[in-house]
Amino acid sequence: MPTMPSERAPLPEPEPHHHRQMAESFGSDAERYDRARPRYPQAMVDRIVAASPGPDVLDVGCGTGIAARQFQAAGCRTLGVEPDARMADVARQLGSEVGVATFEDWDPAGREFDAVVAGQAWHWIDPVAGAAKAARVLRPGGRLAAFWNAFQFPPDVAEGVAAVCQRVIPDAPFDFRAMTKGASDGHQVLLARAADGIRDAGGFGEPERWRFDWEWTYTRAAWLDQIPTQGAFTQLPPDKLAEVLEGVGAAIDATGGGFTMRYATVVVTAARSGAA
Numbered sequence: 001m002p003t004m005p006s007e008r009a010p011l012p013e014p015e016p017h018h019h020r021q022m023a024e025s026f027g028s029d030a031e032r033y034d035r036a037r038p039r040y041p042q043a044m045v046d047r048i049v050a051a052s053p054g055p056d057v058l059d060v061g062c063g064t065g066i067a068a069r070q071f072q073a074a075g076c077r078t079l080g081v082e083p084d085a086r087m088a089d090v091a092r093q094l095g096s097e098v099g100v101a102t103f104e105d106w107d108p109a110g111r112e113f114d115a116v117v118a119g120q121a122w123h124w125i126d127p128v129a130g131a132a133k134a135a136r137v138l139r140p141g142g143r144l145a146a147f148w149n150a151f152q153f154p155p156d157v158a159e160g161v162a163a164v165c166q167r168v169i170p171d172a173p174f175d176f177r178a179m180t181k182g183a184s185d186g187h188q189v190l191l192a193r194a195a196d197g198i199r200d201a202g203g204f205g206e207p208e209r210w211r212f213d214w215e216w217t218y219t220r221a222a223w224l225d226q227i228p229t230q231g232a233f234t235q236l237p238p239d240k241l242a243e244v245l246e247g248v249g250a251a252i253d254a255t256g257g258g259f260t261m262r263y264a265t266v267v268v269t270a271a272r273s274g275a276a
Helices: 016-023 026-036 042-050 066-073 085-093 127-137 155-168 176-180 185-201 220-229 238-254
Strands: 056-060 077-082 098-100 113-119 138-152 208-219 258-271
Touching (some): 042 208, 056 066, 066 077, 077 085, 127 138, 155 176
16 A cells, blocks of 8 residues: 555556656646656565565656655665756655656666566656666666556546536547546556567576556545546646646535545566566
């Protein structure tokens, strides 16, 4: 169970031409991002650590260091790679070592790792080039693990929230109705793309999928604090964001002022082949 409520794009992915602009929008309020975003299940962290040959972890797209701090708490040494300098600054302030670069352009300078992890970030990276680079920096037997937090609102909250979002931002590149579906339905494409990239890159055993189910109870205020950090809303004008917050707050109030979110943390992972 996470310690408290890092997911960059909890809703289904937008069309590709929106990706880079959105990827660069998360650092606009990096402190809120770190405060509000959910953590990852301890069982997942423990399983990745147990399946890795040593404690050296490279955190790709580390953001503000949410996952990195969880791996540090499990006894790992972490290095982050993050393209947004604003996010990297917060990560450093909170105790993580971070280099500012895209993973594709990052220079490992001969360093090797026991695990390469990516929380809510692997979909910003070319899946074949990313896996090939991970293979180059992993020690034999080292583990690549890309993971995402998928959520499912309670049905009554989902309907209210989706209706507000569709009304306020009808041209958004998201299907807000997907929030009413299964917790990981919208992530199946991401998982398949990551697994195919690992296979195509070579250097790994057959990728596996892991899933960890958990719940988190949100107050109205806690969920409204998280909304501005989500990919669908980071680029909204202030008046539209205020309208979303007002409408979502009313929807939560209508169901009792709080709710329990069901999460599924889904993982694609593979071990580096034994040959160096």
